[in-house]
Amino acid sequence: MSPPGRPKGEYRSAQQDTSPASLDRSVRLHPNGHATMALVLVSLALAAALLFSPLATPEAPVGPLFWLLTVALAVLAVVGIRRLAAMETRRIYSSLTAALLGIWILYFWQLLVVANDVPRVLLPAPWLILQSLLDNIGTLGNDFVQTVAKAVVVGWLLGCSLGFMVAIAIDRLPFLQRGLLPIASLTSAIPLVGVAPIAVMWFGFEWHSKAAVVVLMTFFPMLVSTLAGLQASNRLERELMHSYAASYTRTLWSLRLPSATPFMFAALKVNASLALIGAIVAEFFGSPTSGLGFRISVEATRMNMTLVWAAVVVAAVTGSLAYTLLSRLERRVAFWHPSVRGSK
Amino acid sequence: MATTSDPAARSSLAQTLRVQGLPVAVVLLLIFVSWYGLAIALNAQGAIERDLADTAWTWKDLVAASWSMERPVLPAPHQVLLDLWESLTGWPVNSPRNLLFHTFVTAQSTLLGFAMGTVLGLVLSVCIVHSRTLDKALLPWIVASQSVPVLAIAPIVLVILGSMGLAGVAPKAVIAMYLCFFPVTVAMVQGLRSPQVIETEMMHTYAANRWQALWMLRLPASLPFLFPALRVGVAAGLVGAMVAELPTGAQAGLGARLLTGSYYGQTVKIWSALVMSALLGLVLTAAMAALERIVLRHRRQA
Numbered sequence: 001m002s003p004p005g006r007p008k009g010e011y012r013s014a015q016q017d018t019s020p021a022s023l024d025r026s027v028r029l030h031p032n033g034h035a036t037m038a039l040v041l042v043s044l045a046l047a048a049a050l051l052f053s054p055l056a057t058p059e060a061p062v063g064p065l066f067w068l069l070t071v072a073l074a075v076l077a078v079v080g081i082r083r084l085a086a087m088e089t090r091r092i093y094s095s096l097t098a099a100l101l102g103i104w105i106l107y108f109w110q111l112l113v114v115a116n117d118v119p120r121v122l123l124p125a126p127w128l129i130l131q132s133l134l135d136n137i138g139t140l141g142n143d144f145v146q147t148v149a150k151a152v153v154v155g156w157l158l159g160c161s162l163g164f165m166v167a168i169a170i171d172r173l174p175f176l177q178r179g180l181l182p183i184a185s186l187t188s189a190i191p192l193v194g195v196a197p198i199a200v201m202w203f204g205f206e207w208h209s210k211a212a213v214v215v216l217m218t219f220f221p222m223l224v225s226t227l228a229g230l231q232a233s234n235r236l237e238r239e240l241m242h243s244y245a246a247s248y249t250r251t252l253w254s255l256r257l258p259s260a261t262p263f264m265f266a267a268l269k270v271n272a273s274l275a276l277i278g279a280i281v282a283e284f285f286g287s288p289t290s291g292l293g294f295r296i297s298v299e300a301t302r303m304n305m306t307l308v309w310a311a312v313v314v315a316a317v318t319g320s321l322a323y324t325l326l327s328r329l330e331r332r333v334a335f336w337h338p339s340v341r342g343s344k
Numbered sequence: 345m346a347t348t349s350d351p352a353a354r355s356s357l358a359q360t361l362r363v364q365g366l367p368v369a370v371v372l373l374l375i376f377v378s379w380y381g382l383a384i385a386l387n388a389q390g391a392i393e394r395d396l397a398d399t400a401w402t403w404k405d406l407v408a409a410s411w412s413m414e415r416p417v418l419p420a421p422h423q424v425l426l427d428l429w430e431s432l433t434g435w436p437v438n439s440p441r442n443l444l445f446h447t448f449v450t451a452q453s454t455l456l457g458f459a460m461g462t463v464l465g466l467v468l469s470v471c472i473v474h475s476r477t478l479d480k481a482l483l484p485w486i487v488a489s490q491s492v493p494v495l496a497i498a499p500i501v502l503v504i505l506g507s508m509g510l511a512g513v514a515p516k517a518v519i520a521m522y523l524c525f526f527p528v529t530v531a532m533v534q535g536l537r538s539p540q541v542i543e544t545e546m547m548h549t550y551a552a553n554r555w556q557a558l559w560m561l562r563l564p565a566s567l568p569f570l571f572p573a574l575r576v577g578v579a580a581g582l583v584g585a586m587v588a589e590l591p592t593g594a595q596a597g598l599g600a601r602l603l604t605g606s607y608y609g610q611t612v613k614i615w616s617a618l619v620m621s622a623l624l625g626l627v628l629t630a631a632m633a634a635l636e637r638i639v640l641r642h643r644r645q646a
Contacts, residue, residue, distance in 0.1 A: 094484075100481070102485065178363060178364050178368070190626065191579070193587070197605060201417070312497050320491050
């Protein structure tokens with residue numbers, strides 16, 4: 001297949017660009033797999049040594065030796081990541097590559113910020129952020145309960161179930177569907193968070209107003225996706241149900257709802273991050289004395305940036321955790337669906 | 345699809361209007377009617393206490409009063425429209441009392457950030473598609489950031505840029521930029537990879553180099569992926585710009601307008617700012633849709 005005189009490896013790499021997902025499992029491990037791992041570990045050890053050396057303290061002036069070592073480390077880091085990325089046999093290497101990049105970025109952030117004595121207001125070092133997170137774990141825990149456990153969870157559940165129920169309700173009314181669907185799709189272009197001040201006026205400063213904003217933001221995506229999902233079963237399948245003389249509810253339950261699950265889970269996942277954004281931004285408009293959004297906005301005006309970063313970390317971890325949990329749940333519920341089986 | 349110039353498509357447009365126009369109109373009418381009803385229900389108590397306190401009133405008076413309160417719980421649609429009209433026509437365009445001024449301020453930072461974010465996303469996606477290292481190491485982080493409320497770092501960006509002496513449009517545009525950047529990058533990586541193996545192999549047999557393959561095959565193939573991302577991005581950028589206007593002392597922009605309205609309890613002003621921001625969002629998204637139609641028109645004819 002490959003043109004004569006062209007090395008096989010080069011041809012393969014040209015192909016890989018198009019379909020990186022189709023990893024060829026028969027290819028053997030990168031010949032220097034162990035060497036790469038050793039390189040990565042050694043460079044990490046060197047990096048740690050530099051970080052704890054007297055060169056990288058705020059007191060020591062940043063001299064050419066420090067920059068030389070830093071640049072050398074950066075080269076080592078890039079080489080390590082490149083070599084790790086070139087290995088393609090096992091899935092674990094992909095996640096390892098991404099994790100390594102994360103580690104290096106955090107490392108250089110820490111190293112450069114500490115060595116150059118960057119003011120905390122501008123950019124606090126990751127270690128300080130972690131410390132602030134641990135020191136204020138009680139406050140942030142309260143904020144978490146206020147924002148996530150109350151506003152986000154309640155609003156998300158209410159908004160998603162309302163969207164789902166309305167979709168089921170108007171499923172048999174094509175006239176209403178044709179009227180509602182274009183309007184519901186248009187709402188994605190509208191900054192719905194803007195209703196936050198009105199929600200605060202109506203429902204007070206407590207979490208109820210944030211939950212109301214979240215309900216509004218999550219309702220339309222769920223409605224649109226569920227309606228799209230209910231149309232997802234194909235004609236052949238519906239005709240089969242018809243020939244079994246299945247009732248409307250039976251068809252809905254046994255065919256159309258199951259085939260709608262991937263659509264609904266997509267909406268649930270999008271809504272999880274929308275709900276977090278909605279609750280946090282709504283707290284910028286007015287809130288009681290706790291909540292992640294309140295913490296972020298108040299501590300930012302006080303220039304207490306380490307705590308702001310810590311609150312952002314809490315929000316980010318919550319978002320990705322919610323996404324992971326929902327993906328797991330999707331695999332459990334819709335394990336039979338081609339979209340789930342294909343991704344495994 | 346609906347607005348190409350051949351007559352068949354035009355008749356399908358007419359049909360769409362007939363099939364969809366009436367239901368949409370009915371739903372909109374329902375919304376308006378229930379809005380007026382809700383306005384009576386929510387404002388009645390305040391109207392009785394404040395406006396009708398010492399007169400003998402009938403139902404008619406109550407309805408009229410609850411639709412014309414100065415600080416209603418829920419203003420009736422005509423009050424909002426009237427306020428919008430007064431603000432748009434009663435003041436010069438450069439006056440802070442004119443909502444068009446605030447809309448312009450917000451649109452400016454949204455579009456600037458959107459343009460920067462799109463360019464950044466395009467460049468980065470091209471790099472990711474051509475570099476296995478970036479694909480393996482960086483792309484997972486960009487994808488993961490979709491599930492993280494990145495808008496939460498807006499106050500941090502404001503503080504950092506503020507302490508660097510940047511104020512005005514720049515911080516807002518930066519926030520709009522990073523909100524636009526994520527969806528564009530993810531969609532473009534997908535789009536640049538959408539050509540089939542057989543097409544890339546053909547480029548290969550023509551001895552096309554990477555840039556030629558990018559320019560002639562990958563970029564055209566990625567356009568259908570780009571435009572939905574642009575629509576998402578411009579809407580996200582608008583939210584970003586509005587949120588960025590909140591803590592800056594609330595001088596100008598639709599977000600600042602919302603905040604001042606909520607400080608002083610001017611419900612009607614909040615609603616007209618909301619309507620304005622909804623219109624702005626719709627116009628920006630419609631502009632993206634129009635751009636898509638113009639750019640992809642030739643493709644459909646081919």
